[in-house]
Amino acid sequence: MKIYLTIIPCHCIKLMICQCSSFTTLFLLCRTMTEEIKRAILNALPALSEETLSLLLTRLNSIGVGCKSDLQYVKEEDLSDHLRPIETRKLLNSWSIEEDWPYLFTQKGIYSHFQHLTDISILEKMEGAIAEKGKMILQFFRQKPTNPEVKQVLSMFEASGSTILGPCVILCLMAHFKESPDGLLLQVDETATPADVERLPLPDAPRLVIQGNKFVSKRWMLTIEKQVVMTPHSSFSAGLAALFASFYNFNLEYQQEASCVLEFIQRCFVGINPDSGSKASSGKKRRHTMNVNVCTLMRKLMDFHWLGL
Numbered sequence: 001m002k003i004y005l006t007i008i009p010c011h012c013i014k015l016m017i018c019q020c021s022s023f024t025t026l027f028l029l030c031r032t033m034t035e036e037i038k039r040a041i042l043n044a045l046p047a048l049s050e051e052t053l054s055l056l057l058t059r060l061n062s063i064g065v066g067c068k069s070d071l072q073y074v075k076e077e078d079l080s081d082h083l084r085p086i087e088t089r090k091l092l093n094s095w096s097i098e099e100d101w102p103y104l105f106t107q108k109g110i111y112s113h114f115q116h117l118t119d120i121s122i123l124e125k126m127e128g129a130i131a132e133k134g135k136m137i138l139q140f141f142r143q144k145p146t147n148p149e150v151k152q153v154l155s156m157f158e159a160s161g162s163t164i165l166g167p168c169v170i171l172c173l174m175a176h177f178k179e180s181p182d183g184l185l186l187q188v189d190e191t192a193t194p195a196d197v198e199r200l201p202l203p204d205a206p207r208l209v210i211q212g213n214k215f216v217s218k219r220w221m222l223t224i225e226k227q228v229v230m231t232p233h234s235s236f237s238a239g240l241a242a243l244f245a246s247f248y249n250f251n252l253e254y255q256q257e258a259s260c261v262l263e264f265i266q267r268c269f270v271g272i273n274p275d276s277g278s279k280a281s282s283g284k285k286r287r288h289t290m291n292v293n294v295c296t297l298m299r300k301l302m303d304f305h306w307l308g309l
Helices: 008-042 050-064 070-073 085-100 107-118 121-142 148-160 165-176 194-198 236-249 256-270 291-307
Strands: 187-188 207-211 220-224 225-233
Touching: 008 050, 008 070, 008 085, 008 194, 107 121, 107 225, 107 236, 121 148, 121 165, 121 236, 121 256, 121 291, 148 165, 165 236, 165 256, 165 291, 194 220, 207 236, 220 236, 220 256, 225 236, 236 256, 256 291
Parallel strands: 187 207
Antiparallel strands: 207 220, 220 225
């Protein structure tokens, strides 16, 4: 067997290395874009089978989708061979909202749009309410705990050594109304990334995702329809303001599992007090009367405040 040694000129070696580097970069870039598109699909259709997902990715590639921003141009007929009509509409709707109104998925944008709709500076209102009314609410529950769950929240808050009032105020209110904390606040590991959160079984309704201990954490994310729409930020009051504003900005009903605390925030913290009508649903229909439990607590708090003057 003869072995032939080929001598390659130095400049050719450099060219081959550069080409190899370019191919590697291109491969990594393509893989990253495919992962972004895949995640965009699964955010809207988490139950999609691997086979259908693979066919869908192939189809999108064949019609020229090269990156996530291209998804806004996809039409229903482009996907009709692989998805059922309702699946297709859900997918296209999830892609179009963020592309059409990207400013709604920033803190500044969500606050600004809420003020445009209601003439209320939601961040200023929420920060003021937590600082002033929040203290009074905690004093009320300390002196008159309404059930064992409220006592437990206060005990955990004291044990944490936290000076952040917001989480304790909301958790006390939810305990009073006998609503599960998960109905509004989700707790994840302090190192969790948005991608980690989106792999969880998230609900459709808005949730404030707290990273780490609920009483001391200063990092939160906002999820809507199983997607992280606002990545980690600090300040619980700012997060609560963004969460509440999202119900008005996207015309969403309050989820039943947190309807009392959300109506309390609306009336007591934000000052939206219609005589009739509610954003809370009651079964399949929207409620058109004020929540009795919310009104009762507000009346007790007013009496407690006046007696303390």
